[in-house]
Amino acid sequence: MKYWRVPLDTGEIQVTRGRVHIIEERCKGCGYCIEYCPREVLQFSRKFNKKGYHPPEVKEEECLNCHYCELLCPEFAIFSIAAEKAES
Amino acid sequence: MKSHVLTGEHFINGDEACAEGAIAAGCKFFGGYPITPATEVAEQISIRLPQVGGTFIQMEDEIAAMTSILGAAWTGVKSMTATSGPGFSLMMETVGLAVVTETPCVVVNVQRAGPSTGLPTQGAQADMMQARWGSHGDYEIIALAPSSPQEMFDLTITAFNLSETYRTPVFIMSDEIVGHMSEKVIIPEARKIKTVSRPRPTGRKDRFLPYKPGPNGVAPMPAIGDGYNVHVTGLTHDEKGYPVMSVETQKEMMARLLGKIRNNLDDIILTEEHRLEDADIVVVSYGVSARTAYTAVEEARQMGIKMGLLRLITVWPFPEEKIRSLAKRVKGFITVEINMGQICREVQRFAGLTPTYLAGHPGGAIIPPEDVLKIAKEALA
Amino acid sequence: MKNSSTTATPHPLEDLVRMDRIPHIWCSGCGTGSVFTSCLTAIKQSGIPYNQFAMVSGIGCSGRGAGYINIDSFHTTHGRAIPFATGIKMARPDLKVIVFSGDGDLCAIGGNHLIHAARRNMDIIVICVNNLTYGMTGGQVAATTPFKAKSSTTTLGNPDTPFNLPLLAYAAGATYVARWTMLHARDLTDAVQTAIARKGFSFIEVLSPCPVNFGRRNREKSLDTLRKYHENTIVKNGAHPSELDVDFNKGVILGTFVNVDRPTCDEVYRKMYWPAEEPKEQRKTG
Ligand code: SF4
Ligand code: SF4
Ligand code: SF4
Numbered sequence: 001m002k003y004w005r006v007p008l009d010t011g012e013i014q015v016t017r018g019r020v021h022i023i024e025e026r027c028k029g030c031g032y033c034i035e036y037c038p039r040e041v042l043q044f045s046r047k048f049n050k051k052g053y054h055p056p057e058v059k060e061e062e063c064l065n066c067h068y069c070e071l072l073c074p075e076f077a078i079f080s081i082a083a084e085k086a087e088s
Numbered sequence: 089m090k091s092h093v094l095t096g097e098h099f100i101n102g103d104e105a106c107a108e109g110a111i112a113a114g115c116k117f118f119g120g121y122p123i124t125p126a127t128e129v130a131e132q133i134s135i136r137l138p139q140v141g142g143t144f145i146q147m148e149d150e151i152a153a154m155t156s157i158l159g160a161a162w163t164g165v166k167s168m169t170a171t172s173g174p175g176f177s178l179m180m181e182t183v184g185l186a187v188v189t190e191t192p193c194v195v196v197n198v199q200r201a202g203p204s205t206g207l208p209t210q211g212a213q214a215d216m217m218q219a220r221w222g223s224h225g226d227y228e229i230i231a232l233a234p235s236s237p238q239e240m241f242d243l244t245i246t247a248f249n250l251s252e253t254y255r256t257p258v259f260i261m262s263d264e265i266v267g268h269m270s271e272k273v274i275i276p277e278a279r280k281i282k283t284v285s286r287p288r289p290t291g292r293k294d295r296f297l298p299y300k301p302g303p304n305g306v307a308p309m310p311a312i313g314d315g316y317n318v319h320v321t322g323l324t325h326d327e328k329g330y331p332v333m334s335v336e337t338q339k340e341m342m343a344r345l346l347g348k349i350r351n352n353l354d355d356i357i358l359t360e361e362h363r364l365e366d367a368d369i370v371v372v373s374y375g376v377s378a379r380t381a382y383t384a385v386e387e388a389r390q391m392g393i394k395m396g397l398l399r400l401i402t403v404w405p406f407p408e409e410k411i412r413s414l415a416k417r418v419k420g421f422i423t424v425e426i427n428m429g430q431i432c433r434e435v436q437r438f439a440g441l442t443p444t445y446l447a448g449h450p451g452g453a454i455i456p457p458e459d460v461l462k463i464a465k466e467a468l469a
Numbered sequence: 470m471k472n473s474s475t476t477a478t479p480h481p482l483e484d485l486v487r488m489d490r491i492p493h494i495w496c497s498g499c500g501t502g503s504v505f506t507s508c509l510t511a512i513k514q515s516g517i518p519y520n521q522f523a524m525v526s527g528i529g530c531s532g533r534g535a536g537y538i539n540i541d542s543f544h545t546t547h548g549r550a551i552p553f554a555t556g557i558k559m560a561r562p563d564l565k566v567i568v569f570s571g572d573g574d575l576c577a578i579g580g581n582h583l584i585h586a587a588r589r590n591m592d593i594i595v596i597c598v599n600n601l602t603y604g605m606t607g608g609q610v611a612a613t614t615p616f617k618a619k620s621s622t623t624t625l626g627n628p629d630t631p632f633n634l635p636l637l638a639y640a641a642g643a644t645y646v647a648r649w650t651m652l653h654a655r656d657l658t659d660a661v662q663t664a665i666a667r668k669g670f671s672f673i674e675v676l677s678p679c680p681v682n683f684g685r686r687n688r689e690k691s692l693d694t695l696r697k698y699h700e701n702t703i704v705k706n707g708a709h710p711s712e713l714d715v716d717f718n719k720g721v722i723l724g725t726f727v728n729v730d731r732p733t734c735d736e737v738y739r740k741m742y743w744p745a746e747e748p749k750e751q752r753k754t755g
Binding site: 116117119138139141143144145147148149151152153155156157158159160161162163165167181182184185310312313314315316317318319320321322323330331 | 487489490519520521523525535536539540541542543544545546548549551552553554555556557558559560561564581582585734735738742743744
């Protein structure tokens with residue numbers, strides 16, 4: 001399981017929902033974001049970027065806006081932003 | 089505001105005079121490491137710097153001492169270190185960093201006899217070629233050679249001024265004898281001392297090119313915190329300071345580094361001439377050796393030998409044009425230096441067919457005037 | 470919207486990165502970029518104006534860090550980032566000076582400077598990216614390479630014992646010592662933030678994979694290394710530095726081990742040496 005530890009700021013982030021942004025051309029396909037997203041929001045896409053890597057894409061799951069992928073990505077290629085509070 | 093320049097007449101040694109020169113020049117940072125016979129520079133300036141709001145730190149080795157003065161220089165202050173042969177060797181890699189990053193700083197080498205530990209308490213002038221070529225790669229460097237405690241004071245100020253003008257390390261190539269010799273040193277009033285500080289950039293911060301040269305071939309230099317967000321690297325870099333691994337960038341960068349010295353030789357090269365007008369034999373000397381060379385000239389003249397002295401105050405860049413033009417009309421050159429012929433070779437390179445002799449010594453003693461006279465007599469025979 | 474394709478929104482760290490130099494040189498799967506991102510995030514979150522910071526690096530893969538941060542930054546010679554940072558700090562004590570470099574640079578060729586800066590409690594932050602090898606030159610044995618691990622110069626295994634870096638920093642007098650892995654990105658970011666906020670010599674070791682030149686020779690892909698960082702580490706704040714050998718079979722201890730107050734080098738110097746009334750001509754040099 002990927003819940004290898006509970007984020008310190010769990011309380012806050014469970015109420016927010018995020019939108020993941022991916023800058024595909026920067027990705028070097030290390031897979032860190034995919035492997036360690038606590039929600040398993042991401043997967044490798046089938047497409048190649050110009051460097052020849054498969055950038056991640058978003059699955060059906062909801063992003064928690066925990067920013068963990070953003071911190072872990074070595075390439076400044078992925079980040080999350082709070083989604084507009086449409087449903088609440 | 090109270091001046092911190094010790095205006096007046098003093099009886100101090102060359103090392104101490106050097107420290108006072110640094111204070112008068114506006115030096116605010118000294119990174120040091122003890123070594124005979126340069127230690128007194130550090131000792132004196134460690135007392136003086138805090139009095140003027142400056143900082144002295146004794147680092148863990150000469151590499152650290154040299155590196156620390158570059159870091160300090162980028163905060164906008166004038167910085168300096170002092171050492172002798174073994175420490176000078178350790179500093180060489182960082183000298184290259186100073187050259188390529190165009191970081192102004194002053195390095196004093198109170199030379200002693202080598203190789204290796206050599207004769208720590210006895211003078212020599214055998215690091216002259218190391219001063220020119222000691223760091224790897226091609227570059228130009230400025231080196232001054234003081235002949236007296238007074239010049240240790242004066243030329244330390246000149247060294248700072250040149251380093252600030254040309255954004256380059258400047259060496260003061262002293263020696264144990266001048267460093268430890270006590271003589272009268274006159275320190276002028278502060279307002280009569282000419283000091284130069286590097287120009288700082290003005291204008292748009294986002295478009296600033298930290299290595300785009302101004303009219304004299306030198307770029308204005310921002311300090312950390314000025315908001316220019318400069319990147320400074322030892323890698324080959326473009327005018328923005330960004331590393332570019334290309335032959336063209338290397339060429340451009342080298343042209344700038346060499347050009348800012350080579351195109352300003354008239355401003356950088358300082359020499360003193362004594363009885364050269366009608367000389368048949370020209371003694372070329374510098375530092376402590378110029379003192380005995382001077383005596384040799386006086387004695388030669390009494391004996392009817394037309395000898396003159398060309399004293400190199402700036403040794404690097406070398407006054408090659410001066411040698412070339414003298415070579416056309418004199419019968420020979422004698423280079424007087426406490427080494428086995430380092431500057432002598434340089435004289436030879438520009439003397440053409442004019443014979444060049446060495447009055448040298450492997451280190452530990454001065455060159456007696458008699459040696460110079462003997463060579464002169466043989467040369468003219 | 471699901472399956473989002475590439476975004477036009479800028480990455481939140483773009484004001485701190487020299488975007489005209491991206492992509493950086495770090496290999497796919499290299500952890501250095503992750504450590505760097507945590508470091509930049511901490512700088513950003515500190516709220517301190519960027520012109521109050523300077524970054525200094527030495528030579529090596531992580532030594533390229535200074536080349537990518539959009540503040541005054543210095544890429545110096547091999548091993549000498551700390552004395553360069555020392556010069557900056559002592560001349561301008563108000564600046565936050567961060568050294569970002571690798572284990573070979575900081576602890577082997579630059580080891581002498583590391584221990585002396587710690588001894589003096591030089592007020593700088595040292596982020597030591599420890600990839601257990603010399604990555605840039607192709608994976609030679611380092612002072613941190615585990616006993617028996619393979620490298621291009623120890624093809625039959627490393628015969629030497631590696632440094633326990635937190636112990637070294639602690640013994641030399643560092644007043645803040647922590648170790649994380651790049652996977653512990655939040656803890657690492659917090660550690661860098663703590664170090665920025667405090668005064669004194671802060672040493673943060675960050676374990677980080679070099680899949681290309683260490684992993685390859687030791688049968689470890691970057692995700693395998695990350696799995697070890699996840700499964701074979703124990704967070705134990707306050708652990709004694711002598712327990713901190715990097716041995717993934719035993720479990721590698723992470724956490725904050727030292728966090729004490731001691732007057733810094735610049736503070737003590739100015740108090741002892743500068744006349745009570747500071748001379749006018751000082752400062753405003755910077
Ligand atoms: S922000 Fe958190 S939940 Fe959202 S994709 Fe990134 S790691 Fe997953
Ligand atoms: S962490 Fe970054 S570089 Fe790695 S796969 Fe994800 S987006 Fe790509
Ligand atoms: S060689 Fe190793 S440390 Fe260097 S960039 Fe590549 S993966 Fe990273």
